[in-house]
Amino acid sequence: MSQRRFIHYAEGRGDGAENALLTFLNSLEGQPGLVDACLLASPAQPGLWLVESRWADAVPPLDVPDGCKHWSFEVQRMVSGGR
Numbered sequence: 001m002s003q004r005r006f007i008h009y010a011e012g013r014g015d016g017a018e019n020a021l022l023t024f025l026n027s028l029e030g031q032p033g034l035v036d037a038c039l040l041a042s043p044a045q046p047g048l049w050l051v052e053s054r055w056a057d058a059v060p061p062l063d064v065p066d067g068c069k070h071w072s073f074e075v076q077r078m079v080s081g082g083r
Contacts, residue, residue, distance in 0.1 A: 005035070005075040006055040012068040017049045020065035025051050033057040 012021050021039055028037045028051075037053035053059075059072045 004057070005078075006057070006059050007073045007075060008051075008053045008055065008059045008062065008070065009073075010051045010062075010064050010068050010070040012049045012065065014047050017047065017068070020068065021049045021051050024063070024065050024068075027063065028053055031060065033060065 010021060010024060012018075018039075018041075025037055025039050028034055033056045035054040035056055037051060040050040040052060042048040042050075062070070064070045
């Protein structure tokens with residue numbers, strides 16, 4: 001892999017999690033190094049919400065909403081899918 005990439009996940013559950021993570025998602029726009037980000041809902045786990053963000057460089061300090069768990073990962077290997 002020629003370029004380091006990083007992924008950050010923020011997880012929230014229950015009442016208010018969707019709105020809190022939507023606000024968090026919107027706060028990421030324009031941050032240096034942000035590749036993209038999305039809000040995810042789990043049909044199999046109602047009330048579970050995730051924000052996945054991908055970064056060209058190390059994840060900067062982020063203001064994750066209170067009560068949310070979060071993790072950062074460095075991508076070790078990628079494969080391309082067919083389009």
